[in-house]
Amino acid sequence: MFLLRLVHGGKGKVKIKMFVVRNKKTGKIEKWTVTTMTLLTSRGEATSDKYELLRVEEI
Numbered sequence: 001m002f003l004l005r006l007v008h009g010g011k012g013k014v015k016i017k018m019f020v021v022r023n024k025k026t027g028k029i030e031k032w033t034v035t036t037m038t039l040l041t042s043r044g045e046a047t048s049d050k051y052e053l054l055r056v057e058e059i
Contacts, residue, residue, distance in 0.1 A: 015058040
């Protein structure tokens, strides 16, 4: 399971981490927030045999 954290960036800014994943079946690259990741993993849709985590970006 992938996890997401909100990171306080100082000076009142909050940085949000985004998951960049690749769908192994279609090859499509997607960006997910913590809400998307939580929903898909809780329903069993975001598993390691279906998706590959490429990187985590801060926005």
